[in-house]
Amino acid sequence: MKLLSRARYARLWFALVALGLLSSACGDAGDGDDAASSGDSTVASSTSEESGSSAGVEGVERSKPAPGTGNVQGEVLYNGKPVAGIEVTLCEEFNRFGNGCGGATFMATTDSTGTYVITGVPPKKYGALLAKVFDTESYVFATTGITGLSSETYDVVADKTLFMRPTNLFKSDLKVSSPKAGSSVAAQGLALAWDSYPDAAYYKFSLFPDSAAVMSPYITYRVDSNGFAVAKPLTPGEYRLEVEAFNDKDIKLAETVDDLKFQVN
Numbered sequence: 001m002k003l004l005s006r007a008r009y010a011r012l013w014f015a016l017v018a019l020g021l022l023s024s025a026c027g028d029a030g031d032g033d034d035a036a037s038s039g040d041s042t043v044a045s046s047t048s049e050e051s052g053s054s055a056g057v058e059g060v061e062r063s064k065p066a067p068g069t070g071n072v073q074g075e076v077l078y079n080g081k082p083v084a085g086i087e088v089t090l091c092e093e094f095n096r097f098g099n100g101c102g103g104a105t106f107m108a109t110t111d112s113t114g115t116y117v118i119t120g121v122p123p124k125k126y127g128a129l130l131a132k133v134f135d136t137e138s139y140v141f142a143t144t145g146i147t148g149l150s151s152e153t154y155d156v157v158a159d160k161t162l163f164m165r166p167t168n169l170f171k172s173d174l175k176v177s178s179p180k181a182g183s184s185v186a187a188q189g190l191a192l193a194w195d196s197y198p199d200a201a202y203y204k205f206s207l208f209p210d211s212a213a214v215m216s217p218y219i220t221y222r223v224d225s226n227g228f229a230v231a232k233p234l235t236p237g238e239y240r241l242e243v244e245a246f247n248d249k250d251i252k253l254a255e256t257v258d259d260l261k262f263q264v265n
Contacts, residue, residue: 059163062117070156072118074164075110076131079199079253082114083169087132090118094127094141094151101130123158127151131167140167174243174254178227184263190230197226197245197254204246210238210261220244234264 065071076086088110092103108116128151130139142152142165156162178193179185192205205228207218216239217232240261245254 057163057165059161061161062115063119065159065161066120068123068158069119070121070123070158071161072106072121072129072154072156072164073161074116074129074167075114076116076167076169077114078169078171079247080249080251082110082112083134084110084112084114086110086114086116086134086169088116088118088167089130089132089139090121090126090154091128091130092124092126096128096151101128103127117161121156123156126154126156129154129164129167131169133169134171136172138172140169142167168251170244170252171254172257174245174256176241176243176256176260179241179262181260182262184265187236187264188230188233190234190264191227192230192241192243193227194243194256195226199247200245200253201248202246203243205241205243207234208240208242209235210240236264238263 059073061071062073063071072090074088076083076088086109088108089101090106091101092105094101104122106118106121108118110116128141130141132139144150144152154162154164174194174197176192176194178191194203197203202222202224203226204220204222205218206220207216207230209216214235214237217234218230221228238261240258241256242258242260243256244252246252
């Protein structure tokens with residue numbers, strides 16, 4: 001599961017448009033900087049085998065659904081371990097470019113095993129499942145398709161439990177030591193460096209130019225250490241550096257905050 005922050009998602013969308021990977025039918029997505037909730041939402045991007053709908057997975061029911069309703073059950077993990085006290089919300093409607101979760105909502109909180117059970121859900125198709133990221137105002141949710149523009153939907157059936165795939169959370173506390181935020185650097189010879197992250201097996205970094213007319217030579221570039229000497233020259237202008245840490249099972253552990261900008265001269 002690849003995880004993208006709201007700001008990362010917006011820049012990825014514009015990058016895909018520039019590369020011609022999105023059709024003009026997605027043109028109204030230019031408002032992608034709107035939050036999926038009132039906070040600084042995050043996007044959990046994954047691929048569903050069914051087009052836009054989750055078939056769920058197998059599991060053991062914690063409780064039987066009330067007659068005529070369904071249950072939604074799953075677990076929330078961080079670094080492969082269960083996380084307790086995480087708020088999970090099932091949304092009847094969902095607009096990632098506008099007001100986020102809409103219509104009827106159903107909520108539950110994970111227990112000590114990281115498991116949640118949303119009970120008493122009327123049978124129908126639901127627009128998204130959001131998991132709050134620890135004690136922040138951010139959420140993650142699954143998406144479908146190559147570009148991840150559509151949120152994954154869920155069919156709740158009467159008298160049955162829909163078992164969800166595990167949700168993997170990540171943190172936004174990876175610290176960069178070079179370049180400094182707001183600094184000016186030369187177009188060649190830039191040295192990137194960040195703090196080693198606990199349990200990280202490798203990292204991916206991206207250099208996002210502020211100008212849509214500039215193509216970055218480094219997007220989700222994988223490195224096995226906590227630094228990189230940029231070999232390709234960068235076009236002068238403002239850039240945003242983003243780094244992600246992954247464990248040896250390819251699960252994302254952390255990312256940098258979204259506001260680390262610097263100037264290339």
